Amino acid sequence: MSKDELEIVGQVIGGNVAGIAIREKNGKNIELGDLLVAEENEGGYLILKVFNLGYGSQIPTEVRELAAGLKLEGYSAGLDFMDPKLRNYTMASVKGILRLDKNSQKIPKVLPTFFSSVRLATKEDLAFLATPPKYPIFLGQVRSGSKILDIDVHLDGESFITHHVLIAATTGRGKSNLVKVLLWSALDARKFGMFVIDAHDEYYGRSGVGLKDHQNAKSSLKYYSPDAPPGANTLVINLKALEPEYFDGIVSFTDAQEDAISAYYRKYKKDWIENIVRGIVIEDLEVTRKTIGVLQRKLRRALGVYEQGGELICDSDIFSLTAGETTADDIVWALEKCQTVVVDTSRLGEEAELLIGSIVASKLFYSYKKSKGKGQLDEKPPVGVVIEEAPRVLAEDKIEQGDNIYSRIAREGRKFKVGLIAITQLASVIPTTILTNMNTKIILGNEMASERAAIMNSAAQDLSDEDRTIASLDKGEAIVSSIFAKFALPIYTPRFEDFVAKRKKNNKDDDFDLSKSRLSVK
Amino acid sequence: MHKFAHISDIHLGAFRDPVIRDLEKQVLSETIEKCIELSVDFVLISGDIFHVGIPDLSVVNDSIRIFRKLQEAKIPLYAIYGSHDYTPNGTSIIDILETAGILTNVMRARTDDEGYVVLDFFTDPKTGAKITGISARKVGLESKVYEKLDKERLEHEKGFKIFAFHSGITELKPAFLSDMETVPISCFPKGFDYYAGGHIHKKSESDLPGYSKIVFPGPLFTGYGKDIEDTARGVKRGFYVVSFAEKVSEIKFVTIKGFDGEFFEYDATGKNSHEAAKELSHKLGELEVNGKVVIVRLKGELAGGKTSDIDSVELCRKLTSKGAIYVQFNKFSLTTKEYEGNRMGGDDISTIEDNYFRENIGSVKVNQPHLKGREGAESAKELLRILRQQQKIGETKTGYQDRITTSGIETLKISEELGTK
Numbered sequence: 028m029s030k031d032e033l034e035i036v037g038q039v040i041g042g043n044v045a046g047i048a049i050r051e052k053n054g055k056n057i058e059l060g061d062l063l064v065a066e067e068n069e070g071g072y073l074i075l076k077v078f079n080l081g082y083g084s085q086i087p088t089e090v091r092e093l094a095a096g097l098k099l100e101g102y103s104a105g106l107d108f109m110d111p112k113l114r115n116y117t118m119a120s121v122k123g124i125l126r127l128d129k130n131s132q133k134i135p136k137v138l139p140t141f142f143s144s145v146r147l148a149t150k151e152d153l154a155f156l157a158t159p160p161k162y163p164i165f166l167g168q169v170r171s172g173s174k175i176l177d178i179d180v181h182l183d184g185e186s187f188i189t190h191h192v193l194i195a196a197t198t199g200r201g202k203s204n205l206v207k208v209l210l211w212s213a214l215d216a217r218k219f220g221m222f223v224i225d226a227h228d229e230y231y232g233r234s235g236v237g238l239k240d241h242q243n244a245k246s247s248l249k250y251y252s253p254d255a256p257p258g259a260n261t262l263v264i265n266l267k268a269l270e271p272e273y274f275d276g277i278v279s280f281t282d283a284q285e286d287a288i289s290a291y292y293r294k295y296k297k298d299w300i301e302n303i304v305r306g307i308v309i310e311d312l313e314v315t316r317k318t319i320g321v322l323q324r325k326l327r328r329a330l331g332v333y334e335q336g337g338e339l340i341c342d343s344d345i346f347s348l349t350a351g352e353t354t355a356d357d358i359v360w361a362l363e364k365c366q367t368v369v370v371d372t373s374r375l376g377e378e379a380e381l382l383i384g385s386i387v388a389s390k391l392f393y394s395y396k397k398s399k400g401k402g403q404l405d406e407k408p409p410v411g412v413v414i415e416e417a418p419r420v421l422a423e424d425k426i427e428q429g430d431n432i433y434s435r436i437a438r439e440g441r442k443f444k445v446g447l448i449a450i451t452q453l454a455s456v457i458p459t460t461i462l463t464n465m466n467t468k469i470i471l472g473n474e475m476a477s478e479r480a481a482i483m484n485s486a487a488q489d490l491s492d493e494d495r496t497i498a499s500l501d502k503g504e505a506i507v508s509s510i511f512a513k514f515a516l517p518i519y520t521p522r523f524e525d526f527v528a529k530r531k532k533n534n535k536d537d538d539f540d541l542s543k544s545r546l547s548v549k
Numbered sequence: 550m551h552k553f554a555h556i557s558d559i560h561l562g563a564f565r566d567p568v569i570r571d572l573e574k575q576v577l578s579e580t581i582e583k584c585i586e587l588s589v590d591f592v593l594i595s596g597d598i599f600h601v602g603i604p605d606l607s608v609v610n611d612s613i614r615i616f617r618k619l620q621e622a623k624i625p626l627y628a629i630y631g632s633h634d635y636t637p638n639g640t641s642i643i644d645i646l647e648t649a650g651i652l653t654n655v656m657r658a659r660t661d662d663e664g665y666v667v668l669d670f671f672t673d674p675k676t677g678a679k680i681t682g683i684s685a686r687k688v689g690l691e692s693k694v695y696e697k698l699d700k701e702r703l704e705h706e707k708g709f710k711i712f713a714f715h716s717g718i719t720e721l722k723p724a725f726l727s728d729m730e731t732v733p734i735s736c737f738p739k740g741f742d743y744y745a746g747g748h749i750h751k752k753s754e755s756d757l758p759g760y761s762k763i764v765f766p767g768p769l770f771t772g773y774g775k776d777i778e779d780t781a782r783g784v785k786r787g788f789y790v791v792s793f794a795e796k797v798s799e800i801k802f803v804t805i806k807g808f809d810g811e812f813f814e815y816d817a818t819g820k821n822s823h824e825a826a827k828e829l830s831h832k833l834g835e836l837e838v839n840g841k842v843v844i845v846r847l848k849g850e851l852a853g854g855k856t857s858d859i860d861s862v863e864l865c866r867k868l869t870s871k872g873a874i875y876v877q878f879n880k881f882s883l884t885t886k887e888y889e890g891n892r893m894g895g896d897d898i899s900t901i902e903d904n905y906f907r908e909n910i911g912s913v914k915v916n917q918p919h920l921k922g923r924e925g926a927e928s929a930k931e932l933l934r935i936l937r938q939q940q941k942i943g944e945t946k947t948g949y950q951d952r953i954t955t956s957g958i959e960t961l962k963i964s965e966e967l968g969t970k
Contacts, residue, residue, distance in 0.1 A: 253758065254758070255733065255734075255735040256735060257696075257700070257735050257736060258696060258733065258735060258736060259733060259735050260719055260720065260733045260735070261719075261720045261733065261734050261735060261757055261758065263720050263757065268724075344758070347755075349721070349753060349754070349755040349756075350720045350721050350755050350757055351720055352721075352722065352723055352724045353722045353723075353724055353726075353727040354720065356724075356727050357719070357722075357727070360727075
């Protein structure tokens with residue numbers, strides 16, 4: 028521990044539990060979000076977090092205004108305050124976030140000793156965070172203000188994933204980077220399945236460093252793309268593998284259309300789409316030609332399937348009449364084997380993208396639900412479903428139109444070991460009931476007050492004083508609020524490329540070499 | 550305009566029953582005669598000509614007699630190894646047939662200095678068609694060949710190109726083979742005019758982006774119990790005739806009718822074994838089975854009694870007396886409430902073996918990674934196949950033991966551990 032680290036940065040001079048006032052020692056530059064320590068008797072200490080900064084002065088306002096005027100207007104260029112370090116200073120508003128002694132860590136219910144000194148928190152003060160849980164998921168390192176402490180932050184993957192995660196931020200604050208790091212960590216652990224619908228084709232690393240470069244990629248990473256690189260799987264799904272419920276919340280149907288779909292599915296099972304497209308009439312079914320016509324158009328738009336000259340044609344990039352019979356089952360099988368499955372949907376329209384996700388998520392969810400019914404769920408690993416732009420399926424207006432598999436997972440998934448990792452810029456449009464179910468929130472920078480309010484109001488810890496802190500979070504900086512953490516953890520997630528390079532350097536025992544990636548093409 | 554015949558998965562010698570063996574021979578003979586009648590320029594077999602790498606000599610003798618008709622008609626026969634043609638010892642009957650000039654193995658592979666697998670084309674002298682491909686290898690190994698394949702070289706070759714292979718393609722895997730080890734299409738070279746597939750026992754013609762005309766003819770006759778059952782249900786068997794000049798102009802499936810089949814399924818759920826036996830006997834008595842191959846599948850859960858109370862031998866005799874030429878009873882999907890033992894799901898022996906090995910492989914404690922998990926289960930299944938092989942005519946007991954032992958050790962890749970390398 029260096030001398031600087033232990034140097035006093037301020038002193039408690041007043042306030043109350045909601046906001047303890049600290050006078051900053053001159054030149055110490057306490058930052059918003061800094062973690063401070065106020066020591067107590069017998070080795071105990073309080074960790075405090077700075078949530079606001081302001082000026083303090085012993086000089087009355089009128090005098091300060093006059094002095095500034097004199098200086099600005101040129102009446103007294105050399106004018107200055109007497110003992111300026113003593114009379115003018117910075118005041119920090121802090122809040123106790125954790126009280127530690129030799130035996131316990133508790134949410135503080137006391138104030139630090141009046142007039143006690145405070146110092147910046149050190150790695151040693153936060154050593155209790157350094158012990159990784161059984162199945163760790165790495166999120167970043169502890170951050171105090173903008174200073175990064177050398178303590179890795181892990182959450183236990185099993186509970187973290189199954190209790191749902193919300194990753195909220197505006198564009199450019201590091202959401203994708205955080206998800207890449209998180210997925211890399213899941214590949215390290217190989218204890219969970221991760222299903223990733225990759226709308227921007229940015230996780231696998233087709234043209235740069237990505238998950239493909241992980242040393243476990245060969246055995247534990249599956250990549251599906253309509254344009255698969257050598258060794259990867261072509262994303263293609265057979266129309267016979269589609270069930271009507273996969274369309275819930277993705278393609279809207281009227282009641283009459285839904286009735287018709289149910290009737291065709293009952294009669295023709297896996298051939299229901301073909302029979303609708305061919306316009307085969309079901310006797311006794313009260314459905315108009317017009318309804319079937321509209322259904323045919325909707326199916327053509329969603330799946331690219333139509334009839335021409337008596338022949339069934341499917342001109343979709345991903346749906347097929349002949350191929351892809353087992354694609355969805357293969358993905359679920361891989362997830363159940365603790366693999367990470369990345370599906371590149373960057374070339375697909377929104378409807379097709381969501382449909383692909385819905386197919387796999389539904390199969391997975393009902394497979395796990397069935398396992399629970401048979402008493403076999405303990406044998407299955409937790410699985411996380413990563414969805415970007417989550418309001419497309421979780422927004423209030425979408426859910427009002429009808430339940431979909433994502434909202435079902437958000438509500439019931441925890442019982443069946445299936446969790447949602449929802450990424451969004453607009454948390455405010457997600458209903459509170461669902462936001463509250465997201466038991467871990469990783470909050471990155473956000474300048475929109477309404478978005479900050481939505482996240483803070485549903486967080487696992489009281490973040491009511493963190494508004495300014497969240498607004499000031501820089502790229503890579505985040506606050507993790509989780510029911511699995513004693514307090515809202517300020518973290519910094521390293522740049523993915525740096526993180527991978529560091530892992531590579533640390534991992535001396537393996538033959539990890541990015542240039543010899545398994546899928547490098549001659 | 551040229552044309553060639555694409556055949557796969559003949560599985561000669563798969564059945565021991567003389568009636569089925571005769572049908573098998575008859576189907577092959579009819580197929581070859583059809584090829585001659587259609588004046589194809591060459592015949593391409595994409596693997597599994599025989600059911601085992603070293604089949605009975607009588608089976609080999611019969612097949613040579615039939616294949617020689619092609620020679621006489623000056624129609625060359627090209628082939629690659631199938632998974633059943635492969636022998637861990639190295640020499641298979643396919644090599645012997647090639648040495649004897651009956652067929653030409655069109656997989657010509659070598660490894661370059663960088664460890665990439667380089668395939669050379671074989672050019673059919675009459676049509677100029679350029680053929681190459683990848684034979685099946687022991688479980689798990691062929692995917693490694695695909696991963697290291699120098700595709701660029703193959704893709705740049707000009708002319709009419711055929712790629713023969715004996716593997717499942719991940720994206721085209723039928724649902725009933727969902728557990729099968731397959732190779733993603735992205736491992737195949739793009740831009741060939743025709744992809745002549747084998748190994749998948751289901752007929753299909755597919756296109757995938759960058760890959761057109763990926764064709765699996767399915768089994769010519771039958772390799773497993775499920776094949777004969779499907780044929781009895783009415784699934785068409787046969788081969789493809791592909792017409793081409795610079796590109797493929799037509800792909801036509803030629804049906805070969807192996808036999809008249811009768812498939813009968815009986816659900817015994819809710820009945821006791823005696824009620825079920827009585828009712829089944831009555832229903833079978835109503836079938837018209839003269840001259841037919843009859844497949845009877847029993848399913849459901851008996852309310853009482855044992856599954857063996859349904860005397861399949863007696864029912865078989867009854868059907869045979871009515872003129873059935875071959876009867877197969879499948880009771881794998883029939884269970885009883887009185888039996889609470891370990892039930893392993895599956896419709897046929899192969900599926901049950903798959904399921905059994907997959908579910909139990911975890912309880913086998915071994916250090917070798919290749920003997921664990923899915924690969925371990927596949928190796929176990931392969932070992933079982935080897936252990937099923939019978940002593941050949943003229944083979945000494947010691948020779949037989951050595952052959953089986955060596956094959957088993959090769960399959961499990963444990964020669965180093967045993968110090969036999």
